Amino acid sequence: MRFGSFVFSISADQNADHQVIGQTLREVELAEEVGFDAVWLTEHHFDGAVAYADPVVFGAAVAARTKRVLIGFAVVEMALHHPVRLAVQTSLLDNLSNGRLIMGTGRGSAYNEYEYIGFGTTLEKGREMLDEAEELLIKAWTGADVVHKGRFWDLSFPGLRPQPFQKPHPPIVRACISEESMVAMGQAGRPVLIGIQTIDTLKHRFGRYIEGLHNSGLNEAQIESTLDQTWAQRSLFVCDSDQEGLDVAEAGLARYRAHLLDARVRFNPGGAPPPPPGTPPPAGEVVEHAFLAGTPATVAGKMEELRDIGVRNILLNPNVGQIPAQQVEKSLRLFGEHVIPKFRDN
Numbered sequence: 075m076r077f078g079s080f081v082f083s084i085s086a087d088q089n090a091d092h093q094v095i096g097q098t099l100r101e102v103e104l105a106e107e108v109g110f111d112a113v114w115l116t117e118h119h120f121d122g123a124v125a126y127a128d129p130v131v132f133g134a135a136v137a138a139r140t141k142r143v144l145i146g147f148a149v150v151e152m153a154l155h156h157p158v159r160l161a162v163q164t165s166l167l168d169n170l171s172n173g174r175l176i177m178g179t180g181r182g183s184a185y186n187e188y189e190y191i192g193f194g195t196t197l198e199k200g201r202e203m204l205d206e207a208e209e210l211l212i213k214a215w216t217g218a219d220v221v222h223k224g225r226f227w228d229l230s231f232p233g234l235r236p237q238p239f240q241k242p243h244p245p246i247v248r249a250c251i252s253e254e255s256m257v258a259m260g261q262a263g264r265p266v267l268i269g270i271q272t273i274d275t276l277k278h279r280f281g282r283y284i285e286g287l288h289n290s291g292l293n294e295a296q297i298e299s300t301l302d303q304t305w306a307q308r309s310l311f312v313c314d315s316d317q318e319g320l321d322v323a324e325a326g327l328a329r330y331r332a333h334l335l336d337a338r339v340r341f342n343p344g345g346a347p348p349p350p351p352g353t354p355p356p357a358g359e360v361v362e363h364a365f366l367a368g369t370p371a372t373v374a375g376k377m378e379e380l381r382d383i384g385v386r387n388i389l390l391n392p393n394v395g396q397i398p399a400q401q402v403e404k405s406l407r408l409f410g411e412h413v414i415p416k417f418r419d420n
Contacts, residue, residue, distance in 0.1 A: 078112035079105035085125035108410025112144035121337035137171035151182030153200030161214035180249030188341035260286020265303035319367035329395030370412035
């Protein structure tokens with residue numbers, strides 16, 4: 075298995091943004107030090123959900139401070155970027171990192187309408203633009219004398235400088251929220267990023283995704299390569315006792331949920347409508363499903379469950395809801411020393 079640190083650094087107070095950004099960079103450096111294979115950056119605006127907000131700019135700082143870890147986006151909100159400008163920025167980042175970039179794409183938030191309004195677009199338009207944005211991104215990375223006439227963009231240019239370090243271009247991974255989108259990506263032969271799901275749901279969706287891969291026209295080697303680029307998500311807290319792990323995870327997740335809900339209530343034009351009566355909470359809001367928390371042995375056992383249903387790569391958020399820095403550092407060091415080695419030869 076390979077492990078990525080999902081760098082989702084909430085800042086509850088805008089006056090603390092600078093401090094949180096600095097702490098987040100230290101967490102990135104520590105993730106590389108203890109043996110993580112990748113760091114994954116995300117994008118959110120206006121609400122402090124992610125203190126650094128812009129993963130492309132922050133990715134350049136990560137590239138300068140690290141030597142080995144892959145630098146993934148989980149994800150860039152494609153609707154908020156012109157694809158050619160994004161191609162230039164990410165190509166430069168791929169060069170600065172000597173080819174460590176993984177391009178995670180997606181519509182972005184399904185709930186934060188205010189992010190799209192702030193950039194002069196809408197949730198619906200973002201959904202409609204995604205496929206063409208990816209198509210234009212690849213054209214820009216790889217083409218010469220590029221001409222593109224599409225629904226959303228009509229342009230031409232001689233060719234990109236600099237071109238990406240990786241050839242033909244950095245790998246692209248699509249974030250999938252629904253089962254239908256995951257099946258569609260399987261049928262298209264594409265790797266995916268999978269948000270937090272229960273073990274049973276994840277097992278079911280992996281089965282359907284793999285079935286789609288086998289129907290995609292890929293050969294066995296290509297299917298294996300695609301699965302090796304697919305990542306699933308959890309949160310992480312490793313400590314000296316399972317009770318401590320549960321207490322810290324519950325408190326962090328409560329702060330995380332409260333922060334996101336408060337922003338949606340305050341900033342979305344329609345607020346945050348309550349779910350229909352009887353709707354169960356999403357897996358990402360339930361500690362049992364969202365977290366690998368507890369002693370190294372407990373966390374390793376939960377990791378084995380994921381491995382046994384087919385998960386090869388996992389994004390782990392080590393700082394959910396502003397866990398104190400000392401606890402995050404101890405958790406990462408325990409994970410690196412006692413858990414990662416168990417999965418290196420399996």
